[in-house]
Amino acid sequence: MQSYPATVRPPADAIGTLSIIVGVIALLIFIGVEGALVFAIWRYRASRHLGGEAATFERNRRLEIAWTAAPALILAVIFILTLGTMAEINGAGVPAAMRITATGHQWWWEFSYGGVKTANELHIPVGTPIDLEVSSADVIHSFWVPDLGPKKDMLPGVTNRLRLLAPRAGSYEGQCAEFCGIEHAWMRIRVVAQSQTEFDAWLRTQAEPRTTSDTKAEQILLANICVSCHTIRGTTAAGTAGPDLTHVGGRATLGAGVIPNDVASMRAWLADPQRYKPGALMPSVPLSNTDLDALANYLVSLK
Ligand code: HEC
Ligand SMILES: [Cu+2]
Incomplete structure (x- = not known):
């Protein structure tokens, strides 16, 4: 039920692209270094240099600068690409259409839609970028619905922001991802992603006081x-x-x-x-x- 997802989701796309770029750079370096090594072993093998003196080598400023600068440059490029990917995961450039507050409790979740409170089941509209503002009422919890986005720690007294985006309607399972006491394993999250109309109707109901005939x-x-x-x-x-x-x-x-x-x-x-x-x-x-x-x-x- 809660396996690492095979479904495509927005942050996975960005991370996937980055890892391919880093992989290709690493592959090119690997081919270059191993190629030079194999070439040197073959070219300077002992049978070709019987009785020869070992070459000595002293100071080559250009070479030293080159092998310092090249890796620094490669790392700088990867660093910048990583910053870009991190910003994308956090939803930079795409304004949140909605804000919801999530508070971790031992051992349940409180969700607040501008003061309208509910628990354990987070309803969101499909395809809408949502900023979930997470914190905790007691110990450290961690909000994690793998299909919808990365983990985010919920800390008492601190508000962290998590960008959520449900690509399609349905229910998504999640779980507290930071050990928070004896019932940590029974701190499940259920996210229900529904069409805007269904969501609006749901929220209207939630905002009403209870109705009972009993x-x-x-x-x-x-x-x-x-x-x-x-x-x-x-x-x-x-x-x-x-x-x-x-x-x-x-x-x-x-x-x-x-x-x-x-x-x-x-x-x-x-x-x-x-x-x-x-x-x-x-x-x-x-x-x-x-x-x-x-x-x-x-x-x-x-x-
Ligand atoms: C000392 C505080 C306390 C008292 C008293 C208490 N509850 Fe609870 N109740 C809780 C907590 C905390 C939870 C969440 C438990 C969890 O999921 O870990 C809970 C959960 C529930 C739930 C499940 C809600 C959900 O969405 O999962 C129901 C229903 C409920 N209580 C009804 C009652 C009723 C009825 C009474 C009185 C007979 C009562 N409670 C007395 C603290 C209390
Ligand atoms: Cu927890």
């Missing part, structure tokens, strides 16, 4: 400790230690990829999150069976 189940949640860690816009729940749950039902998975998102899994997660993600920063909250059923149905219905 206010009874909602009351159970609001009366519980859940509110100190989770936000559900439209209610009094305004905690920020865990993922925003306003539209949790619209996500494909729970716990950053650890289980699918359906009523049965939701119930199982609420009953004992530690069973699926041992060490995760959500405690097992004691709830009755009827409360669990009600909460699971309610949460999955928050699309």
Whole structure:
């Protein structure tokens, strides 16, 4: 699922071209040096110079300057080409059409679209250059979706910028790429690239407060400790230690990829999150069976 991609993506093109140029330069140098070596071995072999004196050689300023300057020049050319490629990977010259903030948490992702928050599933429009501004709420994480671009470290107190571009619609898998504690391996990213119309509709939904007809189940949640860690816009729940749950039902998975998102899994997660993600920063909250059923149905219905 997360193999190094064979698909063509914008930064891979630029890096590929650069490595071919560097490869050709290295090949020419190899042929030159090995050719001279073979020639010297053949030309000055012992059988041709029986009894001859070994040649001595002292100072040749021109030669010394040449063999210092030539490699320096070659390296300078490669350096400049590399700078160009790095700028291209970072999206230089192509202005970002959109800015999204990504914050790493132990062990989930928060995405913010100008204040509209969601978790673990990053939606983006296809073919649109996006600047993802990444940082961390706790330890160092690293955002990495191999099909879409390079890795970028997420550091507490620092904002790094990562250029993302989805070449075609679909979902792309990613993963935290910097060991960040016990559940590091279950810190998956799912990027959903969709057409501009689909994306706009999705974002409009995300920006709305929750819609529910099940206010009874909602009351159970609001009366519980859940509110100190989770936000559900439209209610009094305004905690920020865990993922925003306003539209949790619209996500494909729970716990950053650890289980699918359906009523049965939701119930199982609420009953004992530690069973699926041992060490995760959500405690097992004691709830009755009827409360669990009600909460699971309610949460999955928050699309
Ligand atoms: C101490 C803080 C805390 C409390 C209390 C808490 N949670 Fe959580 N919750 C979290 C954290 C942190 C996560 C993310 C876990 C992870 O993926 O590593 C989470 C994840 C979740 C998720 C999965 C969200 C997703 O998109 O993956 C749901 C649903 C959820 N909590 C519901 C609840 C409910 C309902 C309650 C009350 C019964 C509750 N939580 C109590 C901190 C808390
Ligand atoms: Cu991490």
